[in-house]
Amino acid sequence: MAATASSSWKELDGYVSKLIQVFPNLQIWKDIERKPITVSSIDHLISDGLNLIEDSTITVFTGGIVIEEETKKMVILLKAGLDSYNRDVTLFHELAHLHHPIYLSRRSNEFDGFVSYAEETAREAITEWLGRKARADPELLRHAVLSFGLEAQVYDKSSYQAFQKIIRGQQCFPFMEQEYPVLMD
Ligand SMILES: [Zn+2]
Secondary structure: OOOOOOOOHHHHHHHHHHHHHOOOOOOOHHHHHHHHOOHHHHHHHHHHOOOEEEOOOOOOOOOEEOOOOOOOEEEEEEOOOOHHHHHHHHHHHHHHHHHHOOOOOOOOOOOOOHHHHHHHHHHHHHHHHHHHHHHHHHHHHHHHHHHHOOOOOOOOOOHHHHHHHOOOOOOOOHHHHHOOOOOOO
């Protein structure tokens, strides 16, 4: 069964593993190996002019990428007021799209029919799968959140490890690390 951005990690991981098994020769798998999300790849996008805006007018979706008319620079739009985990997962979902502009971005023919619909579903699932894995890496999480000027928030083990030195609050007592799971759902 297909998985979506709102599927559990188990469903998402199972679906993408199946895609890898059934379609082992898709270019996207090679592209993922070649262009992993790293601290320097995030820096590269930012030095190319990538910006982020938390937008309080967004209602129907949690995030997206637009091209600013005047500057022609890319902007990640995040719905304002998302809870911390969803904010960070959405940020990394959009970063995953941006790392694979050829294989994980929408094409103009996406509404041509069922084939395109199936492709779009697979593309979104792979994007979400990549994004959630990258979000769970404390170094990437810290770098992305701080680079885009977002507020550091602790809500799971990865975010604890990312921000324990920055946030000196009640949520960061050392003993708590053992209690936090890594959120993937
Ligand atoms: Zn997407």
